[in-house]
Each structure stands twice: as C-alpha cells, then as structure tokens.
Amino acid sequence: xxxxxxxxxxxxxxxxxxxxxxxxxxxxxxxxxxxxxxxxxxxxxxxxxxxxxxxxxxxxxxxxxxxxxxxxxxxxxxxxxxxxxxxxxxxxxxxxxxxxxxxxxxxxxxxxxxxxxxxxxxxxxxxxxxxxxxxxxxxxxxxxxxxxxxxxxxxxxxxxxxxxxxxxxxxxxxxxxxxxxxxxxxxxxxxxxxxxxxxxxxxxxxxxxxxxxxxxxxxxxxxxxxxxxxxxxxxxxxxxxxxxxxxxxxxxxxxxxxxxxxxxxxxxxxxxxxxxxxxxxxxxxxxxxxxxxxxxxxxxxxxxxxxxxxxxxxxxxxxxxxxxxxxxxxxxxxxxxxxxxxxxxxxxxxxxxxxxxxxxxxxxxxxxxxxxxxxxxxxxxxxxxxxxxxxxxxxxxxxxxxxxxxxxxxxxxxxxxxxxxxxxxxxxxxxxxxxxxxxxxxxxxxxxxxxxxxxxxxxxxxxxxxxxxxxxxxxxxxxxxxxxxxxxxxxxxxxxxxxxxxxxxxxxxxxxxxxxxxxxxxxxxxxxxxxxxxxxxxxxxxxxxxxxxxxxxxxxxxxxxxxxxxxxxxxxxxxxxxxxxxxxxxxxxxxxxxxxxxxxxxxx
Ligand code: ADP
Ligand code: ZN
Numbered sequence: 001x002x003x004x005x006x007x008x009x010x011x012x013x014x015x016x017x018x019x020x021x022x023x024x025x026x027x028x029x030x031x032x033x034x035x036x037x038x039x040x041x042x043x044x045x046x047x048x049x050x051x052x053x054x055x056x057x058x059x060x061x062x063x064x065x066x067x068x069x070x071x072x073x074x075x076x077x078x079x080x081x082x083x084x085x086x087x088x089x090x091x092x093x094x095x096x097x098x099x100x101x102x103x104x105x106x107x108x109x110x111x112x113x114x115x116x117x118x119x120x121x122x123x124x125x126x127x128x129x130x131x132x133x134x135x136x137x138x139x140x141x142x143x144x145x146x147x148x149x150x151x152x153x154x155x156x157x158x159x160x161x162x163x164x165x166x167x168x169x170x171x172x173x174x175x176x177x178x179x180x181x182x183x184x185x186x187x188x189x190x191x192x193x194x195x196x197x198x199x200x201x202x203x204x205x206x207x208x209x210x211x212x213x214x215x216x217x218x219x220x221x222x223x224x225x226x227x228x229x230x231x232x233x234x235x236x237x238x239x240x241x242x243x244x245x246x247x248x249x250x251x252x253x254x255x256x257x258x259x260x261x262x263x264x265x266x267x268x269x270x271x272x273x274x275x276x277x278x279x280x281x282x283x284x285x286x287x288x289x290x291x292x293x294x295x296x297x298x299x300x301x302x303x304x305x306x307x308x309x310x311x312x313x314x315x316x317x318x319x320x321x322x323x324x325x326x327x328x329x330x331x332x333x334x335x336x337x338x339x340x341x342x343x344x345x346x347x348x349x350x351x352x353x354x355x356x357x358x359x360x361x362x363x364x365x366x367x368x369x370x371x372x373x374x375x376x377x378x379x380x381x382x383x384x385x386x387x388x389x390x391x392x393x394x395x396x397x398x399x400x401x402x403x404x405x406x407x408x409x410x411x412x413x414x415x416x417x418x419x420x421x422x423x424x425x426x427x428x429x430x431x432x433x434x435x436x437x438x439x440x441x442x443x444x445x446x447x448x449x450x451x452x453x454x455x456x457x458x459x460x461x462x463x464x465x466x467x468x469x470x471x472x473x474x475x476x477x478x479x480x481x482x483x484x485x486x487x488x489x490x491x492x493x494x495x496x497x498x499x500x501x502x503x504x505x506x507x508x509x510x511x512x513x514x515x516x517x518x519x520x521x522x523x524x525x526x527x528x529x530x531x532x533x534x535x536x537x538x539x540x541x542x543x544x545x546x547x548x549x550x551x552x553x554x555x556x557x558x559x560x561x562x563x564x565x566x567x568x569x570x571x572x573x574x575x576x577x578x579x580x581x582x583x584x585x586x587x588x589x590x591x592x593x594x595x596x597x598x599x600x601x602x603x604x
Pocket of ligand 1: 015039041043046
C-alpha cells in the first residue's frame with residue numbers, strides 16, 4: 001500500500017480508507033504503469049487519477065468530453081485545495097494563456113482538456129514543453145463506434161501514446177461490456193495496460209420494470225408515492241415527449257425541467273446547472289443528458305421508453321444513488337416500445353451489420369424486461385459477472401414480488417393462427433379484436449367474424465393480449481412488418497409452436513396497480529438513524545450548506561455531501577479536532593468551514 005497516497009486521501013479528501021481496488025490502481029499508476037479501469041458509476045474513479053497526478057512530478061492531463069462539467073470539477077478540487085484548471089472553448093484566449101503559463105511552470109496538479117482541444121497542434125506543443133505526470137482518459141467508452149456516446153476525436157487519442165510513450169495513461173469508463181473494453185484497448189493502444197475490473201453491482205439501486213398502461217400517469221403515481229421533493233432523472237426517447245412530460249409533471253406540482261439536444265445551448269446549460277445546484281429538481285431528458293453528471297444524491301432514474309440496450313439502461317440507471325443511499329431505477333414498458341424500437345432499427349440508414357448488432361442488443365434488453373428471475377443477477381451476468389453469487393438480490397421487483405410464469409403454448413398458438421388466418425396482413429389492434437370477438441366496423445367489413453379464430457380469446461382483456469403479443473415478439477415468434485402498416489407476420493420458429501413442437505413460457509399478466517404511498521426511500525434513509533436533535537442539526541447544516549454554496553457559486557454537494565453532514569449531525573463535534581475525524585472533511589475544508597460548523601453544532 002502506498003503510504004503517501006493514503007496520507008493524501010486522508011488529509012486532502014478527508015476519507016479514512018480506499019475503496020475497492022483504488023489503492024492498487026493508484027499504486028500501479030504512481031509507478032508509471034498504464035491502466036484500464038472499469039468501475040461502475042459512483043465507484044470512485046476520479047481519485048484513481050487525481051491522487052497519482054498529485055504524487056507524480058508534473059501536471060496530470062485529464063481528457064474529458066464534458067466541457068459543461070469542467071468548471072464544477074475544478075471548483076470541487078479547489079474546495080479541497082488541489083491546484084486544478086481546465087482548458088476549453090468557454091475561455092477567452094487570455095484566460096487560456098494564463099493556464100498554459102501555469103502548466104509550463106509546473107504550478108498545476110491537474111488540467112482538464114476536451115479531446116478536440118488536446119489534439120490541436122498548439123496544445124500538443126504545449127504538452128511537449130510541460131512536465132506531465134500522466135494522461136487520464138475519462139469516459140473512455142467514447143472511443144467505441146458502436147456505443148451511443150461515440151466521439152470521433154477519441155480515436156485520435158492514440159497520438160498520446162505515440163508522442164509521449166513514457167508517460168503513464170489511465171483510461172476509465174463505467175461501461176462494462178467486453179466488446180467496448182476490447183475496442184478501448186486497441187484504439188487507445190492500451191495492450192500493455194493492467195486491467196482493473198470492479199464488480200458492477202450497485203446494491204443500493206432497486207430495479208423495477210412495470211407493465212405500461214398510461215406511462216405518464218404511472219410515473220406521476222410513482223413520484224408522488226416515493227419521491228416527492230427528490231432529485232431525479234426521467235428519460236424519454238424523443239424531444240417532443242421530453243417537453244410534454246416536463247410540462248405534465250409541472251402541472252402536477254413536481255418541479256421538472258426539460259433537457260434535449262434541440263434546446264438552445266443557453267437553456268440547456270441553465271437547466272443542467274439548476275439540476276446540479278438545487279435539491280429537488282426532476283430532469284426530463286433524452287439520453288443526451290447525463291454523461292459525467294456526478295451529482296451524488298440523484299434518488300431515482302425513470303425510463304418512460306425502452307432503452308436501446310442494456311448498456312444504455314445500466315449507464316443511465318447508474319446515475320442514481322452515487323452516494324450509496326437507497327435509490328430507484330424505474331421503467332415502464334409496453335408493446336408499443338418493442339414495435340417502435342424495432343422499427344427504428346429497420347428504418348435506420350445503417351448497414352446490415354450494424355442493424356444486426358442493434359437488433360441483438362434490443363433482444364437482450366427485452367429479455368431483461370421479460371425475465372422472471374432476479375433483474376440484478378440478469379444484469380450482472382449480461383456483463384459477464386456470473387461469479388457474484390447473487391441469486392436473489394432482494395432489491396428488485398422480481399425478488400420482492402415474484403411474478404409467476406405460465407405455459408403459454410396454447411395462447412401463442414391462438415395468436416399465431418389468428419395472424420395466419422388474416423394472411424399476415426393486419427396489425428396488432430385488429431388481430432387482438434378478432435381474438436377477443438369484437439364487433440368493430442373493420443371486422444365486419446372484412447368478414448373476419450367468420451374466421452375460426454374469431455372470439456377464441458374472449459376471456460382475456462386487451463391489455464393481457466398485448467402483453468402476450470409483446471412477449472411473443474420479444475421471443476421471436478411474431479415479427480412486425482413496418483413496410484406494410486405494422487402488419488404482424490409469422491417467423492421461422494412460429495411453425496414449431498403451431499405444430500406443438502415447441503412449448504412457450506411467459507410471464508403471467510398482472511394488472512398495473514397504483515402504488516401505495518410508501519415511506520420514501522430517500523431522505524427517510526438519511527434521517528432515520530438520527531435523533532430528534534440530530535435531525536434538527538442536519539436540517540440546519542443543510543441550510544448552511546445551501547447558503548454557502550450560493551455564496552461560492554458551486555453546487556451544494558461540492559461543499560459537503562449529505563453523508564458528511566449526516567455524520568456531523570451524529571457525531572456532534574465540539575472542536576476542530578473532533579470534526580477532523582468525520583469522513584469527507586479534509587484539511588482545507590476544515591480550515592475554511594471548521595469554525596462555522598463547530599459554532600453551528602454548539603448552537604443546537
Ligand atoms: P465515479 O467517477 O466512479 O462515478 P467518483 O469518483 O465521482 O465516482 O466518486 C463517487 C463518490 O464517492 C464521490 O463523491 C467521491 O468523493 C466518493 N469517494 C470516492 N472514493 C472514496 C473513498 N475512498 N472513501 C470515501 N468516499 C469516496
Ligand atoms: Zn433481485
């Protein structure tokens with residue numbers, strides 16, 4: 001164990017010990033080794049390059065695509081007394097000159113640079129002239145052409161290895177799949193890097209996937225029951241839906257802001273800043289939002305539409321609960337989602353290879369939605385982590401409320417023959433009407449009431465039939481033809497089901513229920529272990545933090561995390577030396593805020 005690193009962890013960051021494999025990684029990089037770090041969101045990746053940069057000679061260059069967050073990152077480091085700066089397009093030429101000067105003179109520990117800036121001749125020459133401790137390539141999955149965060153400039157980052165072969169590089173990402181990992185290694189020439197793969201489990205996140213009835217209303221019910229006044233993110237597929245959903249939530253008393261690529265940059269930045277700074281904003285967003293958002297107290301992530309892949313889903317839900325306190329990942333999902341996603345793949349301009357890949361990812365996502373086993377186990381094994389020993393996690397909807405499966409062979413046969421009898425020329429609504437024996441105008445017009453399949457499924461509700469059809473599509477027994485009005489088609493394996501050679505298992509349909517008002521997972525957790533007096537102190541501390549954050553123009557969590565405030569409210573430090581022992585209180589913060597906090601404590 002690197003004693004110098006531990007000493008800095010304690011004195012600068014105020015943390016008593018390293019987490020997971022942080023110590024090993026730091027040791028390796030301090031000694032000049034290259035590293036590839038795969039760690040879930042909230043795992044503590046930043047320290048893995050910040051500490052080595054402080055311990056080694058020269059400035060640590062952090063490549064990050066997240067220009068909008070650099071200011072907050074640098075502010076947070078300044079709060080603990082680390083000399084950091086950034087170079088990006090938000091600065092004037094003069095401002096950048098000052099930073100460049102400091103870099104040349106070795107006055108900085110860390111500098112954050114956007115990749116497009118780094119690759120300029122001017123910047124590379126600047127680096128030639130500076131002592132450099134390391135290169136950290138954050139969000140390294142951006143190098144992957146198949147991922148949704150692909151940034152073409154990332155590919156060119158291989159120049160770092162060619163131009164500065166003796167400077168250690170550390171690439172970090174929270175994206176766990178094998179293909180992305182392999183791509184990072186080849187594209188960034190990290191063949192000789194040591195790989196550090198952490199467990200991707202996020203035990204404090206509760207996964208839930210509900211049958212979609214009226215998604216928006218279900219979301220509102222969920223928020224009202226469990227997340228009033230919490231920070232959270234709601235993901236939607238389209239810009240239009242983002243706008244509508246944000247408006248809907250606002251009309252129902254929830255402070256929601258929209259975020260998508262179509263919004264004016266100024267408004268987007270403003271909304272992001274409010275989300276980061278305030279305590280209880282719901283951000284309604286497309287997947288354009290969220291990368292690098294390190295707000296620790298996001299209490300829920302909700303998906304109103306099906307994500308395109310498990311990688312996306314896991315990354316997005318991972319933004320909840322970075323502080324380790326309980327958080328929810330909630331999603332509503334229905335037949336329309338499956339149809340829509342399949343159509344998007346089909347209609348995209350991409351080549352066949354790419355379409356096949358996307359289609360495989362969608363299938364995997366559907367399998368997660370339809371599984372009748374523990375969701376967490378399913379997720380972890382998707383990422384190749386089968387050795388976790390988790391069978392029933394006890395913290396997902398399936399474990400908490402096991403669904404039952406049933407032998408769906410006969411109903412699938414009914415569905416398939418209904419599709420067959422209308423010559424595979426009709427869409428879901430009509431086929432279900434036939435099965436249920438409805439007397440719609442269309443049925444009479446086509447004389448479909450004469451079919452042998454007419455009314456054979458009358459005992460099941462429309463929602464139930466939709467759930468069956470959805471699972472049939474997910475399992476590949478039915479396909480949807482987008483070229484001809486979404487008509488349902490049989491597939492190669494349908495025949496085996498029709499002939500009774502293949503049996504089909506499905507999840508039993510359960511009517512969506514309005515959630516009962518529950519004790520909130522969020523603040524409830526933070527407050528439960530406090531006495532009444534501690535509780536009062538905690539509220540006072542939060543209030544003090546809010547004022548202080550406003551004064552310094554930084555997000556509240558940059559001053560102190562909730563967990564640190566809670567520890568203070570428990571420990572009642574009466575002196576600076578008592579306060580020093582609290583996790584999250586380093587020397588600089590002690591010097592800056594210590595007196596104020598001790599005074600606050602004694603006033604209770
Ligand atoms: P990541 O970048 O992996 O998502 P961060 O580096 O932002 O995660 O760390 C997540 C949170 O955990 C941060 O608030 C950080 O201060 C905290 N943290 C990291 N390492 C430790 C540690 N060893 N002890 C206590 N808190 C830690
Ligand atoms: Zn589970």
